[in-house]
Amino acid sequence: MNYIDFKSPTQLDEARTLLKELGESAMPVAGSTLHVFLRDESPKVAVDIARLGLSGIRLVDGIFHIGATTTVTALHEHDQPGWVLDRVASEFVTQPIRNMATIGGSSVRVFPWSDLPVALLALNAAMVITGDEERTLDAETFFASQPFHHFALGDLLTSVRVPALTAGQGFAYLKDRRTSTDFSRCTVAAWLSLEDGKIAGVRVAVGAAVPMPCRMPDVEQALMGARPGPKKFEEAVQAGLDTARWKGLHGISDEYARHLASILIVDVLNRAHQEAKGE
């Protein structure tokens, strides 16, 4: 990036004022780990938003409030009943990157291989944007396209809210890669809720093998109200796979990307089901 200046505000209001004043030339910087993927060479002013006190994880009425500049390491190390993002954070790139990258930074700029958006879609997270007034978007709306569309001048993502997992619910997350630190070729997450042995709620999200992370509505629909089990999961996946546009990354074919998704979705559903059953 071509930074011609930097600002280090310590208050949210101060940061928002700066962003408004600087307009298009402003670039909020939290962990800075995505800079290597950015190609913009126009002169910019970096606004360091890591000092605004926006980090931290609190449980409020069954919902985790996660400050936008909470690092992935903090997500990983957090340990509380109902907390599941550690399962995602542990699979996130490498330790020095986890130590800098933030949940906000990983959400506002989406790459095909992004980890957190897939999990946040499956968990039905709420994304809190602070502008002149605060507003909340559900993850599906937020990630429908590149999230910058949702931001007006001076707006910042300040919090991500994720419901705590309760009894009868399960969540699982998987990514396919060549080594433990590889970019994902196919990322899948599933959240599932059981009532009377039937599926009362289910969300399945995929990433990496598709151009933008997305939910799998047809798979979800095929599962709603059904009795869960490996056979059922396979059927649902086969029925719903073609709603997504499969795209192979890093030298793999589109066909194989689709195949990977078909295997991994069944795997996460099985795992989520196990957890929901309390196993």
Next chain:
Amino acid sequence: MKTITFTLNGRERSFDIEPDETLIDLLRRSNLTGTKRGCDTGMCGSCAVIMDDRAVNACILFAFQADGRTIETIEGVGDFDSPHPLQTAMADTGAVQCGFCTPGIVMTANALLRQKPDAAEEDFNQHLDGNLCRCTGYVKIKEALLSCSARAADKGDA
């Protein structure tokens, strides 16, 4: 040019920096060359330094992000007369071949052991997953790191 101030290896220091200068460039032009440049994209770990108790890649960190913080580099860890146990272990197990990745590995493992002195094998695997070494195949590195955990001392094989 703007001035930033941070604690570097235990001493408060001020530096005039360019807005787009990376921390590794600042360190290396300040004669702290133990922090190595291997990829410039945060993917090899040879530039690992400790910022506020966490290992970070100095090549993708902007110098301005260090303002007001605490930075430790390999130069602050040990010297010939007082090497850090990690440095002694790396040297004695044969974990140092070309040595280019070694400072980054020492810094990353150092951050882990401070947080968790009895780090287990899985902890090292997780925390060192950002440090590439092409010489050793990691076998001797692993041996060196494990020997520095309080766990090894408990077993009496440190």
Next chain:
Amino acid sequence: MSKRNFNVVNKPLRKIDAMSLALGKPSYVGDFKPADALIIKMLTSPHAHARITSIDISGAETMPGVHAVLYYGNVPRIAHTTAGQGYPEPSPYDTFMFDSKMRFVGDRVAAVAAETTKIAEAALKAIKVEYEVLQPVLRIQDAMKDGAPVIHDEPEARAVIPVPYEPKKNMAAKVDMEIGDLEKGLAEADETIDFQYYNHYAQHCPIEPHVSMAWVDREDRIIITTSTQVPFHCRRIVAQTLDIPVRQIRVIKPRIGGGFGAKQEIVLEDVVAMMALRTKRPVYWEYTRAEEFISSRTRHPMLMRLRLGAKKDGTITAMGLDCTSNTGWNGSQGLTVVCNSGSKMLPLYRCDNIHFLGMAVYTNLPAGGAYRGYGATQSAFAFESAMDELADKIGMDPLQFRAMNHIKSGDTSPVFRALGEGREGVDQAITSCELARCIKAGAKEIGWKKRKPHTSKKGRYRRGIGMACLMQGSAIPEIDMGAATLKMNEDGSFNLLMGATDLGTGSDTVLAQITAEQLGTTLDKIIVYSSDTDMTPFDVGAYASSTTYLSGQAVQNVALKVSKQILKVGADMLDCKASELKIKDSKVVRKQGDGEVTFSEIALYSMYSANQFQIGDISSKIVHHSPPPFAAHFVEVEVDTYTGHVRVVKYVAAADCGTPIHPRLAEGQVEGAVMNGICYALTEEYLFNDKGRMLNANFGDYKLYTLSDLPEMKTILVPSYEKTGPYGAKSVAEIGINGPLPAIANAIHNACGVRLRTGPFTAEKVWRALQAGGEIPFEEGH
């Protein structure tokens, strides 16, 4: 095997530079960059094959802060090879400092030296270039077609030794050898196989990319400090390329951040030297990681056809190996790499009818160079895969099949004479071979007995066991030379000055151990200074698995000469005959009776007391043999038959390297090589678009394992005693990389019946082969 009692060698002492490196002391080229150094950046070709029709450097030249711009119009045009090899080089002269023809995406267009990186990069953008784009050649098979675009059409391109070279046909090298009669051997066989194999591109990935700097001293000499494996070849080739005398250049090699063959090439030094001359300022050039992938050197991809024949009783009757390498945009190491594909594998098994055809062809892709394993990695894949396939056909256990056929102590092979490095080889009998014990020890460790056929395996995750046998060499006989100087100091310490080039392997330590052992002193008394063309004697450099064996004999020789001088001075001091004395624990002592003088007393006496002279000497060594190290590798893998993913569960490498001079460092060589080989087999690959541009030139997309991927690894050093080597030592550094590709291929087959003959073994390939019932059609990859 014979066990000897040693005092310094065969001991796991602390590597002499380990602590300074662990402390992060300034050690590597970049750590010595002068504050006022100009930064060099290179403008490179966006086209795989093109001609520059116009170039305007004025915008860059006049930019404030820019000190020089080099391009084909303002530098000497001298055909040379970038390969750091002995003179005259077996690689063709087909490279220029700059040229108007572009031969790959990444080829040099123009270099800028400027006050800062930013200015240099801005200056590159100010250079205006127009190209006539030519049709690129991106496959071996396309390069060999009639009427294929000619990559080296310049009149200067030539071979400088008498070998076939036909650039008009894109043929950079060719070698053809027959022993006995292949067709007859195939006819005699009960079973034959005939398969094609393909080895893919890969890069060495030293964590320190190529880096060089230079300045001109007060005597107008160019001082080059560079990360090189071949300082003396570097000096010679830079002198040639700049058309200046060798004496005007000094090359200094500090610590190197890994090489693995990549730094056996003159990649940066010619431009750095030229820039220093032009600007009279210190200049500094380091490759980015992307440049390291694209514009330094790679493993030669190779297309192979292997025909084998065997009788039902396991006798091998025929071996026919055809290897065609893709040498890329230049022919660096093309001939010798492909020669090694034959010479380092064909002698491994006894056979009377052998045919070998080796070729190297130009393409418009990154250039192959030296890479650990050097051709043997390629042919070991074909050979050791095929040995399993043939064993299967004759109904023998693949381990037994290998055990009954492999070369043994006392054997020779006609291949040794028939195939050298670009010329005839050298006859040799095997004087040390513990391959049989390697096989036994490795089989036990992996649990070979529990190995079951793939047809008996069920379920999603299936495990399989595979093996491979390997050999390499130790130096290039009758060609390579190493030399060392040793001198004694007042405190009984010694300066060991060597041309041998420690690239991170620990050769400084190993050679100091040999020296200390021979002198009868301790390791801490040896002060090593290696590789400075002004200060140390010649050595070919670190390649061809030569340093321990070749340079080790040079230091042993010089230490022997110096110990004789020490005894002579001791005799003077003790007033007796030297023959009455021996050296023990850094002292000269009487064999019988009292009387001793310390090394320090001897040194002081020789310098200050009587008949003063410098105790010291120089010694050179060429070798007449290249005793092969041997290895047997075993691997257990687990295949996820749903996705095709292959996970290495356990890897066992049993190696016979003679006496391991430093057992831990020797193990480290095996482990590092094996890990590199595992990554090569499973994850490392170059992805190109259809215009020849590499798409994954970074560590995010080109994957190496990290600690978190490390499988269980077991290294077994099976000692032998190589009587021609220093204290029984042979080489160890290269051989280990050759095993994983075939061993893993065999293990995948044993797990799930899939036979892959094109690397890497990606999950998608395994999955496709599973879908297709075990095999996918053969394809030349990249």
